Amino acid sequence: MKAIRIHGPRDARYEEIPEPKPGPDDVLVKVKAVAICGTDVELFEGTMFYITSGMTKYPFIPGHEWSGEVVETGANVTAFRPGDAVVGECSIGCRKCKRCLKGSYNLCVNRRETGLLGQPGGMAELISYPQHFLHKVEGLSFEQAAFIEPTGIAVNPARKTRITPADRVAVIGPGPIGLFAVQVARAYGARQIILVGDSDFRLQAGLELGADAVVDFRKGDVGERVRDLTNGEMVDAVIEAVGRKSVWPTIASVVAPGARVAMTGLFAGEICDVNFDPLVVQEISVQGSLGAPGMWPECISLHQRGLIRTDRIITHRLALADFAEAIEISRSRREGVIKVLLTP
Numbered sequence: 001m002k003a004i005r006i007h008g009p010r011d012a013r014y015e016e017i018p019e020p021k022p023g024p025d026d027v028l029v030k031v032k033a034v035a036i037c038g039t040d041v042e043l044f045e046g047t048m049f050y051i052t053s054g055m056t057k058y059p060f061i062p063g064h065e066w067s068g069e070v071v072e073t074g075a076n077v078t079a080f081r082p083g084d085a086v087v088g089e090c091s092i093g094c095r096k097c098k099r100c101l102k103g104s105y106n107l108c109v110n111r112r113e114t115g116l117l118g119q120p121g122g123m124a125e126l127i128s129y130p131q132h133f134l135h136k137v138e139g140l141s142f143e144q145a146a147f148i149e150p151t152g153i154a155v156n157p158a159r160k161t162r163i164t165p166a167d168r169v170a171v172i173g174p175g176p177i178g179l180f181a182v183q184v185a186r187a188y189g190a191r192q193i194i195l196v197g198d199s200d201f202r203l204q205a206g207l208e209l210g211a212d213a214v215v216d217f218r219k220g221d222v223g224e225r226v227r228d229l230t231n232g233e234m235v236d237a238v239i240e241a242v243g244r245k246s247v248w249p250t251i252a253s254v255v256a257p258g259a260r261v262a263m264t265g266l267f268a269g270e271i272c273d274v275n276f277d278p279l280v281v282q283e284i285s286v287q288g289s290l291g292a293p294g295m296w297p298e299c300i301s302l303h304q305r306g307l308i309r310t311d312r313i314i315t316h317r318l319a320l321a322d323f324a325e326a327i328e329i330s331r332s333r334r335e336g337v338i339k340v341l342l343t344p
């Protein structure tokens, strides 16, 4: 089969490799759609944490935002049949350790992560996938279904910050995760959603997808703007989706006392300067957010109920063979680019 494999920093090859052989608990899936994520750009460049820390070894097939159609099932698989439309989770736990048994399989020390850590990704014609981390996606197009994974990356911080209709929410970073976070916050009934960023095109998309207001940090003081927009109350919850050290002063400038902050960005080694005093005296809680353990049925339902739109987020469609070009487009972050979708 044809697949994209990353052999080293900035060395991705579209090449012929043997088809995967599904084991008794695996499902063989024909990949129908796979999206490029900011993490794929970091994987391609070799700056992603799993590579710099030696956890991920070359070569590997990237692609964790994918959907496909079942073609073959292992001997122990009864829940899936050829022809089923499916999506696979990113985190695959061992299902035996203490964290897995508590449902936090995203933190399993023996975990695999699709396209990132030990589990070949979806940038291939076929993927063999463990049945327990696979979900059916009835009624959704393959394109839409490929975005269930990044929706989960937005649902997890929305749950961690416990967004309710009483809360004013700031989403910082109008990239794909931020734009999904705006939609999730809206689905959770947030009282006010403020999207902060620096791209007119993406901020406009945010307004169309449910943000009540946008703040461009190139045009003045974010904290002052948020103070005006919230009648001085500031925000109760922050979803961070930037992953650059410059994000921290922005977060600190918008939080209300007692606010909850969830961080989804990976900083690729950048170190933030943090003044903890205001955090301590305002009892601000800051939590990391990784994956979406146990949240996939909710994410699928959000899509099936029409609460998450992808039409405004997919801006480019290419063939799998055009991976290098897709990475280039994603990395450019130029106006008009949000998400690139590939078809094998």
Ligand SMILES: [Zn+2]
Binding pocket: 037, 038, 039, 064, 065, 150
């Ligand atoms: Zn991703």
Ligand SMILES: [Zn+2]
Binding pocket: 093, 094, 095, 096, 097, 098, 099, 100, 101, 105, 108, 109, 110, 111
């Ligand atoms: Zn485990």
